[in-house]
Amino acid sequence: MATDSWALAVDEQEAAAESLGGLQIKEKDETSKAEANGTAKTEDDGDKPDEDDKEDKAAQSLLNKLIRSNLVNTTNQVEVLQRDPNSPLYSVKSFEELRLKPQLLQGVYAMGFNRPSKIQENALPMMLAEPPQNLIAQSQSGTGKTAAFVLAMLSHVDPAHKWPQCLCVSPTYELALQTGKVIEQMGKFYPEVKLAYAIRGNKLERGMKIQEQIVIGTPGTVLDWCLKLKFIDPKKIKVFVLDEADVMIATQGHQDQSIRIQRMLPKDCQMLLFSATFEDSVWRFAQRIVPDPNIIKLKREEETLDTIKQYYVLCNNKEEKFTALCNIYGAITIAQAMIFCHTRKTAGWLAGELSREGHQVALLSGEMVVEQRAAVIERFREGKEKVLVTTNVCARGIDVEQVSVVINFDLPVDKDGNPDNETYLHRIGRTGRFGKRGLAINMVDSKHSMNILNRIQEHFNKKIEKLDTDDLDEIEKIAN
Numbered sequence: 414m415a416t417d418s419w420a421l422a423v424d425e426q427e428a429a430a431e432s433l434g435g436l437q438i439k440e441k442d443e444t445s446k447a448e449a450n451g452t453a454k455t456e457d458d459g460d461k462p463d464e465d466d467k468e469d470k471a472a473q474s475l476l477n478k479l480i481r482s483n484l485v486n487t488t489n490q491v492e493v494l495q496r497d498p499n500s501p502l503y504s505v506k507s508f509e510e511l512r513l514k515p516q517l518l519q520g521v522y523a524m525g526f527n528r529p530s531k532i533q534e535n536a537l538p539m540m541l542a543e544p545p546q547n548l549i550a551q552s553q554s555g556t557g558k559t560a561a562f563v564l565a566m567l568s569h570v571d572p573a574h575k576w577p578q579c580l581c582v583s584p585t586y587e588l589a590l591q592t593g594k595v596i597e598q599m600g601k602f603y604p605e606v607k608l609a610y611a612i613r614g615n616k617l618e619r620g621m622k623i624q625e626q627i628v629i630g631t632p633g634t635v636l637d638w639c640l641k642l643k644f645i646d647p648k649k650i651k652v653f654v655l656d657e658a659d660v661m662i663a664t665q666g667h668q669d670q671s672i673r674i675q676r677m678l679p680k681d682c683q684m685l686l687f688s689a690t691f692e693d694s695v696w697r698f699a700q701r702i703v704p705d706p707n708i709i710k711l712k713r714e715e716e717t718l719d720t721i722k723q724y725y726v727l728c729n730n731k732e733e734k735f736t737a738l739c740n741i742y743g744a745i746t747i748a749q750a751m752i753f754c755h756t757r758k759t760a761g762w763l764a765g766e767l768s769r770e771g772h773q774v775a776l777l778s779g780e781m782v783v784e785q786r787a788a789v790i791e792r793f794r795e796g797k798e799k800v801l802v803t804t805n806v807c808a809r810g811i812d813v814e815q816v817s818v819v820i821n822f823d824l825p826v827d828k829d830g831n832p833d834n835e836t837y838l839h840r841i842g843r844t845g846r847f848g849k850r851g852l853a854i855n856m857v858d859s860k861h862s863m864n865i866l867n868r869i870q871e872h873f874n875k876k877i878e879k880l881d882t883d884d885l886d887e888i889e890k891i892a893n
C-alpha cells in the first residue's frame with residue numbers, strides 16, 4: 414500500500430524516533446507474541462487487535478514521561494491525612510520557604526520551576542521535616558511527584574559520606590533511567606552528590622562497595638546489591654523511595670522483592686511511596702512498605718462529554734467509511750484530527766489511503782517501541798503531521814490539546830467485544846478546565862457496531878446524532 418510519500422513519512426518518523434537519544438530503540442518480537450494470542454476474533458477479517466491493547470502499565474508510564482514537558486493542571490484540592498493530626502499542617506507556596514541548599518534551589522530554578530506544584534506544596538514540607546516523616550502520595554502522572562522525591566533525596570544526602578544513603582526503586586530499567594535523569598538535572602549544581610544505577614547489565618566487581626550517595630534501580634537488582642553482592646549496606650540508608658507503586662505491583666515478584674528490601678532498612682529510615690492510582694491492591698502494598706504514613710492524595714480531573722458534539726455515520730464497510738471521512742475533510746476545515754482503529758492492519762491501510770489523498774499522516778501502532786511512539790506523538794504535537802491514525806495503543810495517556818476532532822473509525826470495544834465506555838470517554842472527553850469544544854465522529858458499519866454505539870449512548874445518557882456525509886451542507890453545519 415505504500416506510496417513514495419508515505420514511505421518517506423515513515424522514514425522521517427523513524428529518524429525522529431532514533432534521534433530521541435538516551436534510550437536504546439529495541440526491536441520487539443511482535444510476531445511471536447501475536448501468534449501466541451492468535452485466537453482473538455475481530456470485525457476486521459480475523460485480523461487481531463493491536464497487541465499493545467493489553468495494558469502495559471510500565472510502557473504507558475514511560476510514554477507519559479517522554480511526551481510530557483509540563484505539569485498537569487488540576488483544579489482539585491489535595492487531601493492530606495496526617496499521621497499526627499494534632500501537628501500543624503505545613504504547606505509552602507514557594508521553594509525559598511523550604512530552606513533548600515542553595516545548590517538545589519539553583520537546580521530547581523534551572524529546571525524552570527517557579528513554584529511548587531499542588532502536590533509538592535504539601536509533600537515537600539513533610540518530606541524535608543526533621544525528624545523525617547513517612548509518606549504515601551497518590552496523584553496522576555505529571556503532577557510533580559518525581560521532582561518532589563528527587564528534591565527530598567538530594568536534600569537528605571551528606572556528600573561527605575561516600576556510601577549510599579538514598580535508595581530509590583522503580584518498576585523498570587527505562588523508568589529508573591528517566592528518574593535518574595531528573596536526579597542529574599536537579600543536582601546539576603551539586604556535583605559532589607553522585608548517582609549509581611542498580612539495573613541489569615550494570616555489572617560491578619565482587620567485593621566492591623558503592624561510593625555514590627544515591628542509588629536508583631529495579632527491585633531485583635537492588636535486592637541483589639544489598640543482600641547477595643553486598644555492594645550496598647542497607648543499614649546506612651536514610652531515605653527509601655518506592656516509585657510507581659501501581660506499576661510495580663503489576664509485575665510478578667516486584668512486590669515481594671520490594672518488601673524484602675524494605676525489611677533490611679533501619680527503623681528510622683524515611684519511607685516514601687508514590688503511585689498514580691490507588692486501588693485496594695496498591696493501598697495494601699503501600700501500607701506494608703510505609704509504616705505510620707502521612708497520606709497525600711490528589712484526585713484526577715474528571716473528563717466530561719458536555720462540551721463535545723457527537724455524531725455517527727452509517728456505512729457498510731471500511732471503504733465506505735473512508736469515503737465518508739474524505740467527505741468530511743472536503744466539507745470542513747480540520748486543523749488536526751486523531752483517528753482510532755481497532756487493528757494495526759486497518760490503521761496501516763487507512764494511513765496509506767489518507768496519505769494517497771495528500772494528507773500529512775502520522776501512524777502510531779503496536780510494533781513501535783515506546784520511544785518511537787513518543788517521537789511520533791511529539792511530531793504530531795508540533796503540527797508536522799495533521800492526522801494521527803492510531804490503534805488503541807495510544808488512546809490513553811496522550812494529551813494533544815489542540816486536537817478538536819476525534820474520529821472513531823472503529824468503535825472502542827473491550828476484549829469481549831463489549832463497548833469500552835472508559836476508553837470512549839478518554840478519547841473524546843475533555844476536562845472541565847480545558848472545556849474547549851470538540852467534535853467526535855463515530856463510524857458505524859454493521860448491526861453489531863450500531864448496537865455498540867447505542868450502548869455507549871445509553872451509558873453516557875448523551876445523544877449521538879446521525880450525520881449524512883453525502884450531504885455537504887449538513888456536514889458544514891457540524892463545524893459551527
Ligand SMILES: Nc1ncnc2c1ncn2[C@@H]1O[C@H](COP(=O)(O)OP(=O)(O)OP(=O)(O)O)[C@@H](O)[C@H]1O
Nearest residue numbers: 482483484526528529530554555556557558559560
Ligand atoms: N514545581 C514545578 N514547576 C514546574 N514544572 C514542574 C514542577 N514540578 C515538576 N514539573 C515538571 O512537570 C512535569 C511532571 O513532573 P513529574 O515528572 O515530577 O510528575 P510525576 O507526577 O512524577 O509524573 P510521572 O510519574 O509521569 O513522571 C515534568 O516535566 C517536570 O519537570
